[in-house]
Amino acid sequence: MSSAIQSNVVHSGRVARVVIHVVLLIAALFYLLPLFVMLINSVKPLSQILDGNMMSLPHVWTLKPWSEAWSTAQIGVEPTGLRPYFLNSIEMVVPAVAISTMMGALNGYVLTKWRFRGDTFLFGMMLFSCFIPFQIVLIPMARVLGILGIAGTVPGLILVHTVYGLGFTTLYFRNYYAAFPTELVRAAQIDGAGFFRIFWRILLPLSGPIIVVAVIWQFTNIWNDFLFGSSFAGQGSQPMTVALNNLVQSSTGSKPYNIHFAGAIIAALPTLIVYIVSGRYFVRGLMAGSVKG
Amino acid sequence: MGFLDISNVTKSYGSVEVLHRVDIAVEEGEFLVLVGPSGCGKSTLLNMIAGLEGITSGEIAIQGRAMNGVHPSRRNIAMVFQSYALYPNMTVGQNITFGLEMHGTPKPEREAAMKRVAAMLQIDQLLDRKPGQLSGGQRQRVAMGRALVRNPDVFLFDEPLSNLDAKLRVDMRTEIKKLHQSLRTTIVYVTHDQIEAMTLSTRIAVMNKGYVQQLGTPKEIYDTPANIFVATFMGSPAMNILPTRVVLRDGVPHAQVSDAAGNVQYLRFSQQNLAAWDGREILLGIRPEAITDPEGADRKSANIQMLTNLVGVTEPAGSDTFVTMTLAGCDVIGRMRADAAVLPGASFEYAINMEKAVAFDPATEERIAP
CATH class of the missing domain: 1.10.3720.10 (MetI-like)
Structure with missing residues (x-):
């Protein structure tokens, strides 16, 4: 009887731990998702974004958006980049x-x-x-x-x-x-x-x-x-x-x-x-x- | 006019006066110890000498020069703090020479002074270490080195040994005394430890509640305490104080005391002037070492009084055995030779050296001068 309770305690502890980890993992994913979206969409050609799927990985990897944002993008009226x-x-x-x-x-x-x-x-x-x-x-x-x-x-x-x-x-x-x-x-x-x-x-x-x-x-x-x-x-x-x-x-x-x-x-x-x-x-x-x- | 003159100095915080009219003249080369319980104002007085606290009224002068309002660094003093106050970000060498650097001493001279002091204190091999890597005793040495290197007129020590363990404290005490004997610099030293005060000083100022209770050589303080406070504060175990009545027997004053069994016994005073107190109550002060077994009695004393009484508690301390008995309704401690045959509960013959006994006026608690 007592051993059953004990094993039960250990078991429930493990379950609790798994639950906690899963919750934490979901929370982490939830918080990291915007960063992921930002990162992958910043290295995609615009056409792929406009096609619809924000979550998909780029078909063509490009750093062009970065260089444009940095040096040629339109800020207000001037095309100076950031x-x-x-x-x-x-x-x-x-x-x-x-x-x-x-x-x-x-x-x-x-x-x-x-x-x-x-x-x-x-x-x-x-x-x-x-x-x-x-x-x-x-x-x-x-x-x-x-x-x-x-x-x-x-x-x-x-x-x-x-x-x-x-x-x-x-x-x-x-x-x-x-x-x-x-x-x-x-x-x-x-x-x-x-x-x-x-x-x-x-x-x-x-x-x-x-x-x-x-x-x-x-x-x-x-x-x-x-x-x-x-x-x-x-x-x-x-x-x-x-x-x-x-x-x-x-x-x-x-x-x-x-x-x-x-x-x-x-x-x-x-x-x-x-x-x-x-x-x-x-x-x-x-x-x-x-x-x- | 002394080397360091403290005349009529008071200190107040707002309306609270914490030091009352302190007058101490310290001669050159003297080792003055300020001793007293915490809150007696001794550290405040030291900080006032250092210039870390303002003087409310009165004057502090070093070599005849008034120090009121003079910045600490221009008083040519050095101070050793209780926490050592070593700069943690600097090496031992930098700690020692920081003061010289601040006073614009050129580097070669600083180095030479540092080497001299390091050799004197045997900390040469520590010069490149940081204070955090040192033991308590080593830190203490560095703190002293920092003070020594400046060649000050006056050294100020603020409870420098109280952070050390018991054995190291005794060693450092000896070391400080040696240092004073070789350097002959004027020292003002604050402590709450009466043994430190006794062993180190050339003169002691016993302080309590902002008053200097007594100023004198260790022997004066110990043998002829000015009042009950000084008598009980200095000495360990403390002086026995018992209420007694002065009785004239054949014209000679005696102390009338009742022993543990309630029998009245008489102890002859050495002080003939106590005859004037015939029939009145006084407080009789006897140091533990003046109550011995007959073999341990001081042979040079002209007035050993024998007293038979029951033994209360015995405490063998190795070198001596402390014996407690009941006398005049008080617990009285005596100091026997280690191998004196004293048994708890048995009757024992005590030898009391009445030459060393002190009488106090119960009303004022002041000593009745002979």
């Missing part, structure tokens, strides 16, 4: 990520190691910026950019993204540095290191995991941003996301779906690469920030 906009995005993302991360680190350093009256209140206010819907700030921000004379430019977008990234980067670094031993800062003070020297030589070299977290977070958000890009960018500064939208919207006649798919993948590639390269630090960094200290 390339100039890709470069715009890079020009915007790299400084915006670097500046917001550095400033977040400095903020975190000051808020934990050089505390002053009202610092928690200030931090609270900065946190608040994480919860502001960006639509609210569009008009005031447009005004500010106008006053500064950088409306419709890449520096203007850098400023916008830096300002709205600060809340999160400050939060990350503040929590990370809160667990950072203050005695180290004191020792460095006695050794004669000043405010910035302590930051550069002691804190920053020990901030690897949290820098990775901040960089991934900022890179993904800024690269994928459409709202600020479409609101504040001018002709010469539109980022990738806006261009992708224009690519899809601007075609006349039969839509070149294969080019659209290729363009969409190109637009998503950088964030994908950032995740693949530093994803495991991302998880590790989040853990380090939350669990330790």
